[in-house]
Amino acid sequence: MTDTLDRPATTPELKVVGTRPIRPDGVDKVTGRAQYGADLAMAGQLHGSILRSPHAHARIVSIDTKKARALPGVKAVVTGADFPDLGDVMHDGGEGVNNLGYVSNNVMAKSKVLYDGHALAAVAALSPAIAEAALDLIEVKYEVLPHVINVDAAMAPGAPQIHEDMTYEGQPSNIAKRYQFGRGDLDVAFASADVIVEGEYTTEPVHQGYIEPHACVCSVGADGRADIWASSQGAFMVRSMSALVAGMPVSNVRVTPAEIGGGFGGKTVVYLEPVALLLSKMAGAPVKMVMSREEVFRATGPTSGSSMKVRLGAKFDGTLVAADVDMKFQAGAFPGSPVSAACMTVLSCYDLPTMRVVGWDVVTNSPKVAAYRAPGAPIGAFAVESAMDDLALKLGLDPIALREKNAARDGTVAAYGATLQNIGYVETLEAVRDHPNLQAKLGPNQGRGVAVGFWFNFGGESSASIHLGDDGSATVATASPDIGGSRASMAMMAAETLGVSVDKIRPIVADTASIGHSMVTGGSRTTFATGMAVIQATEKAIEELKRRAAMTWDVPAETVEWKAGAAHCLDVKGEAKSLTLDQLAAAAGKTGGSIGAEVTLTAQGAGPGFAVHVCDVEVDPETGAVTVLRYTAGQDVGRAIHPAYVEGQIQGGAVQGIGWALNEEYVFDSKGKMENAGFLDYRVPVASDLPMIDTVMVEVPNPKHPFGVKGVGEVPIVPPLAALANAVRAATGVRINALPLSPPRIRAAVDAAKA
């Protein structure tokens, strides 16, 4: 563990921030007491199951549910016809703006099924076995249509048209949107370059791979009021999306967040909840729905597969003069790949005078992509960081020195127009360069790869409340689901602000009826934005505490100071007086009622994240298998509130990236059916695949946050894809431009290079 940054010497005033207390929800999670999405059972609940398309692309000619309805124990059956037609209504929820028509169509297909696994009917029955039996009795007539999954093929003339009404430049097309960013004259800039490197790259769709499948229980009363218990990245997102898709007033729905068993962006959308709502309404009983792992793979958000081109121009000394990047991303069945975010991040580690970044959002007959940790950025970074490695090789420069020479610094204007400020990128490059792992000697068939990554991080809408108990303890409520220890960071920031020990704070994740609106947990925003709301709510409570103390002493409130968990003042005689939090809380009932505050804000000024990763691998020349020998992950974290959970984010992100680089991919057969919809064949990293992941936390505080917080959760997945590819190149001498770097692919590339 890296303990060096705990309680940095520069901030002796901080007593709680920077320490490593045991997380408040920890005991529940090591004893099995914590309740996740599938752990709740409501009295009288029915079990819902979904019928899914066996075809990648087909017109639904007819659905006959008569036999299913007649099966004893079946209480309700729904198809797309039971859902309201939402057209092109846009709704701002989840991660960004959603087209509700697309959301609805993805939840339940209407006229066509657009991918293997697309839902088209659902049943609620007395038991899961009866529900499954009923699905077999639903008769569907399909007109199977030609399908297309590969992004280049989907853009080619004559490709199967997935959405009849979609056009690009007046022609029917699967291109949903083209993005372009950049500045300067590319031709002039490339003409001034001493060296140019070019490459074409591909990646496959990969899944977030959270271990908890999607699950919910919905109960709709005869008065139309509904309760949802669900695991998600945001109960307010679930409330609005579920109500709108099911055609119910949003105010009729209350969502209680279950513990969430991983999300990584994949739980920022709804799949089951609107279906369970309608089934429950029809059946007049609660309906529980739990996805199988196969359903999770076939029907929930992977991230895009891609096809990319990169051209970089540089001077002999390594100075970059121009970059030209083109990225085509699979969106899956509906528009909305993360290609715009990929465009905006892909060159943001560099100070570039001239650049062009073009992105294509392309629909394909595969599951609609969902957000996945720094959406789009790892894919783009795979291409550009591979090209940067080639450039370093061509120029004979050290890869870290090359990046330092061209590093974005304070004042650098990124491709998307933002001026970067208070960034710790160069500091991170230097800290990683100096890590002892980089002195390790490499043997035969071993190689070292370097790559860097950028992610904006987000602020956004958050709410928090604090309420003091009469013993001076405090309940802090937010609406941000705790995926990786955020209750701990909320409690710590409240404790630091209030001047008490962290065990006096009980942080909870509240339901949608008990706290103000908040965006999903995503965009690395929770500790930054929700944390800011917690701090401000605590400060409001402190103002009230000071007012109560002033009232007790009969002095003006402005003469009272709050320090170390107590109100202090000098009275008229100049005598020091103090009242502790406990004393003020105990007396609150007599001085004006219980003390508390709630704050809702839209946080601005999230500091961007920069990551620098170095990976050492050994490639088995016989099998092509890659062993990760050493992994060093450096990051500017702003300020680590709970350093152990920040390390955890860095380690977890790095390892997800290692899986993406080496093993993970969706494999489709010739009919467009996913062939590896299970953890045996879709292989995520296991403990024996990995070494320890050594972290280097660099703290360049964000001045826009009271404690200097920058988001930390996403950027660590940005560099690993290229770091692994660059290490494999160093080990084998062969550049491989396609992921994953699976043993057969490495063998084939090495054999081809020898021939």
Added chain:
Amino acid sequence: MSKKHVTTTVNGDPAEFLTDPATSLLNALRDELGLTGAKEGCGTGDCGACSVIVDGRLVCSCLMLAAEAEGKRIETIEGMAQSGVLHPLQQKFLEHAALQCGFCTPGILVAAKALLDANPDPTETETRYWLAGNLCRCTGYDKIIHAVMDAAADMRQVRRAS
């Protein structure tokens, strides 16, 4: 389909339940006995989130029929803390921040306990291979491995002292 009556021992206490012949031990634990600490992450024995110990042997409870539990001794995550005192592995997982979302944690703790029952002094490599059947998507395993090794060291010391 008639149900089968099963008599078993769960975390040291007698337990009985009725089950369909096709029901997994995992579903019987969760739905019949209300022990939801064991999780279903895959239902195919690939993720280990449903790990329990049956007659001293680590198993994926999703792959065992509930009816096979007749007469067996089952240990689940709910029985790991004794009288409200956490098992050293549970304590070390908290101290090392060895969990993030916590969904895989019960299965990993049960698997780690089975490891230390069988081998009180595992190497890092042995620990990594023993836990290779338990997927964690959040942590990258680093802190999990540290926590298991640290718990093992503490337990060895306690054993030597007693």
